[in-house]
Amino acid sequence: MKKKLLFVCIIFSVLSCEALFVDDITQDAVIILAPKNNSQLESGKITFHWEKLSDTLSYQIQIATPNFENAKQILLDSLTKKNTISKELSTGEYQWRVKASNTNFSTTYTTANLTIN
Template identity: 45%
Template structure:
């Protein structure tokens, strides 16, 4: 009886190996930013941040700071989203935003862009 149970467990453990999902390493990939790009000058109001889909990413980390991340007076957004765009109302000023792709095991480097909002 013990031997039969052992054989059943052995067969189950061997067959479940095929069900293991390998997570793709995206850490060397780069996100392509669509907007706003570096040194863009935009009108006050809703600003749409967008980038291309990165294959094998399941979510994106999006951050917005003013005036820069290195010299931030305020972090306006620090969010994880599944879409490839996000809108936020911004007032006049200088901003930096960055985005990285993530999956359950890996993440890319951030891509950082700066822009200003003027009248």
């Protein structure tokens, strides 16, 4: 009986440890689908879209004007579980970026420039 109990405990321990292993996504990159880098669009509601990355719990998307290095304003800084988000933008120069995260790791940001006419 003790051997069976020990066996069950060992199996339970091994299976419960599986949840502790989270894939390291730091070397992965989020691929931007739209708007692509250096896109020129008309003002209005802009939909930002990127490819889903496996083993990801959320995405952080940020939009700045004119860019992040010389930001006059951060227009959006949001976490989402989806791979799309929309934002009204008026005429100007913008930069947007997105990164993926899971419980332990994050990718670096993928960044694109955008002009709104």
